[in-house]
Every structure is written in structure tokens, then in C-alpha cells.
Amino acid sequence: MIDGSNEMTQQRETGTLGKLMVLLDLVTHADRPLRFTDILAAGEQPRGTLHRQLGHLVEEGLLEIDGDGRYSPGLRLLELASRSWARNEFRLIAEPHLNALQQLTGETVHLGVLRGASVIYLDKVEGRQPVRMYSQIGNASPVYCTGVGKAALSVLPDERLNALIAEVAFQRFTPNTRTAEMLLAEMEEIRSTGAAFDREEHEVGIRCVAAPIWSEDLSFVGGVSVTGPAYRLTMERLNEWADPVRQTAARIMSGMRSGLGPRR
Amino acid sequence: MIDGSNEMTQQRETGTLGKLMVLLDLVTHADRPLRFTDILAAGEQPRGTLHRQLGHLVEEGLLEIDGDGRYSPGLRLLELASRSWARNEFRLIAEPHLNALQQLTGETVHLGVLRGASVIYLDKVEGRQPVRMYSQIGNASPVYCTGVGKAALSVLPDERLNALIAEVAFQRFTPNTRTAEMLLAEMEEIRSTGAAFDREEHEVGIRCVAAPIWSEDLSFVGGVSVTGPAYRLTMERLNEWADPVRQTAARIMSGMRSGLGPRR
DNA sequence: GGCAGAAGTTCCATTATGTGGAACCGAATT
């Protein structure tokens, strides 16, 4: 595995499971239930094979099929994830600190983890909003345009950083979205200050300040952030909050070391 | 497949996937990260086999392994579930009605679906409390001691009802928890009134009233409920709310029929 | 420090499982 050029060598090394996961991804990523033919057309597998594979996934509850033969994600996924979330050590350690940060700032606080080239949100604490919106938890967002993502990148060694950036397709979400070059340039600043800003780079009108969280061996990299509407979160305000955010990150890391965190 | 006695015939019919799911379940159900040996001791597979299987699951992100070689559920599960939840048709249809019911009662409203002998909570709307998403969502509870569960059972044909009850191991959570016989006896009442009560049967001090929701072909069975502390939810209060709960269920069903629901 | 035992990893001949082309079915469509 320590062959310098690890380019795209890792394609499909999980045998049967890999093929099934491709299907699962296909169905969960679709914005509507898919018919057998739709999936067949995706070209992954021949008819007979596909039919059996889908059958197995349905049997296990990972997919569901309705009367019209349309496939959607199954409840089993929720069940598995629920447990996975409830018992996640990192999240449990972070929870009280996130709450404290929310109280202090009054804005929404996020906890995220780097996974491949995406940030997965592990937790979210909002104020008293009566209206609950899209939960966000479990949601995967691109690294390069989220505070947590940029913060996480900043602690990676150059080698891993470059490898990761190389495999990302940069998409322009707002006029402020970073390109690969801009992102790399920004790393220096983030490394020295220990805080990353999202200046409406993912969504117009949304700003955020984030700090990285990482395990010693970098097997684990993530971050914590405060997010809010630009009209409330002026840049001065964001700067003010950089410090509490960094402190929160520091406390979580200290909890990980002393606690049950991913240690060696 | 149409062999009248479909008893326990369905064991392990999903080949390789089935074996992997057993492992996934094992790890997600454990209350701590498991070592290789722990899983080996569960006796499912011989060493070599198990090693490769775990490797594949880790590779796909369904499991994670820390520096100490301890396995826990992976982030990929959250990612998959998040999408599955966000786009769930049934949940989307129900959402506004759940909110309305919450407003009306001021108590916590749940939306659940029957899956095997468990109720999986699909959504939860609480009052002003900072919403902890996933606190309950995806959670699997026994059918026989939750309002939603009992409501759901009441719309099943006797045959399916009996089969289901036969395979459940009844556990006594509180002095009020129903036995199989009591549950069956109660069905008559629930069927005629269209409402099911949980009179502190799952947790002491918690009551709830629920109404069933089902698709015509019964491919889908669930329910909606209002839950709260016994001191606020007196039995008279619960009776008062039976009607709005039934109405909410009716509205959701009507939404399913006209909307994109699981129709034929 | 070195030894013993346990925990974890790798190997590879065997075989069970998944594969996929082709035939089949049934319900819409013309």
C-alpha cells in the first residue's frame, strides 16, 4: 500500500460488496425512486445479475421496492445509522462543547468529519428556531467550500493534501467559491491562525468560521464551526468568534485524548 | 415461494451479502467497539474469512477500524441514511401534518413505520426544544409496547398479525407492558376506535395516543402518535387527542393516495 | 531481555457463489 503512486489503483477491491454498494449509491443518490430499467441503463450489470443483486438488497432491507417496481433506499439504513450515530464516541465527547459554543454565539454549530473528499456532518446544534429544516446530519458536502472542510484540510501533510485536492472536481457554487489554487494558497493562512472562514463560498448569504480537530496519527480529521446568515455574521463578528471556536476544538481534542477517542 | 408454510424458511437467502449484514449488525448493536477476536468469538465465520469480510466492510466505509484494531460503525452509514431520510416520500408527505399536530397539542409527535416486528421512527417533531435530530429517528422499538406499533398491528389481517406476534419475544418493560394475549385482546378495541394508547407500557411516566396509517395493499403500515409525560397527558387528555391524531393519520393517507406515495 | 501465548494477517488449493446470455412471461400498445 506504500507504493508512492497510489493513483486510482484502489478501484473495486471489495469484490461482490463493492458492486452492491455501487447500486446502493445509485439509488440513494437518485432524486426519485428508480425503476429496474433505470438502474439497468446505468450500465453497471447485465439484467440477470442486476435482478438478483437488487433482490438481495431488498431482502436485507437496504432497498425497498414499491408496487410499481420502483426502488428507493430502505429503512434498514436508517436503523443502522441511528445506532452508529447514537454511539459515536467522537460525537459524544464533542456534544457538551458544541452546546456551550451554541449558547455563547447563538448561532448554529456544526461538527463534521473528513471522509475522502467530503465533509460529513456528524452533529448540528441550532438555536431555538421553531421551524426545523433539513437535518443536515449525515449530509456530505465538498471540502473546498465549507469551513469545516477547509479547517480539516489545513492539518493534513502536503502530500495527502495534494493527493486529495487532485481528485476533487471543483464546482463553482457562488462567486466566492475557491478554485484549487486559491484553496492551496489559503492553507498557509489557516495553518498559522488555526481558523478557517467560509465567506459565502458554498451558499450566498451564509458565512462560517471553523477550527480543525484531529487525532495524533491523522487517522481522523474533522472540525467544528459556527454558521449563520451574513447579515448577522459580519466579518468582524466572525473574527471575534474564531477564538471560542478554536477553544472548543481544543477542548474536544483534549477530551478525545483522555477519553475513549481513537487513540493508539 | 408460495409454499403455504413460510415459517422460518427465509433464513439466509441473500448469499454473501447476508453474511456481511450479520457482521454489520453485530458491530452496530454492540455497545462498544469490537476487537477482531470479539467478532470471531461470535462464531459466525472462521478467521481467514472473517478477516477479509471485515476488510471489505472497512474499505467501503461501512465499518471503521481504529488504531487499536477496534471496529465501530462507519460514516458511510450516516451518509446513506441521510439521503434516504431526506428524500423519503412518506416522510415528506407527512411532515406538514405532523407539524400541525404538534402545534395543536404542544406535545411531541412521532411518525413510525412497521418493519418486521419493530417500529422504526421516521420523524419526530418536538416543541421549542433545540431539536436533536436523530435522537430517535431510525430507532427501532418493539411493536407491542408503543402506540404506533399497536396502531400499526391493528390494520393487519389476522393471519399476518398472528405470524408476527408469534415471532416476537415479549419483554416486560413496565408493570403495564402487554403480553401476547393482552395485545391480541386489545386489537379489537383499537380496530373499532381507530386509536391505540400506550399507557406507560414502554416507559413509566410516558403515555401516548396513536393512529394507524397504511397503504391499500398493506405493503406499508405505520402510524402517527402524540407522546408526553403522564402528568400532562392524563387519560382524559389522551382521549381528547385521539380525534386530532386520527384526523392527522387520515390526512397523511389521503396525501399518499393523491401524491407520489407507494401506490399501485 | 527473552520467552510464551494470544491476536492478527497472509496464502492458496478447493468449492460455493455470483455471473450473464438467453429464453420466458405478462401486461400494455398498436
Add this chain to the structure above:
DNA sequence: AATTCGGTTCCACATAATGGAACTTCTGCC
């Protein structure tokens, strides 16, 4: 009645999973 389309079933074949055993790496423990 004939045709197409979406879905399901079948079965000889190839591939991927299996699992026993050998090997390596970690842990104390003396």
C-alpha cells in the same frame, strides 16, 4: 392478434469467497 417493453427465471460457466494452516506481530510475564 402481433409487437414491444419491463421484468423474471434458468443454467452452464467463471470468478470470488472459503477456511485450514502457516506466518507475523504484538503482549505481557518471568
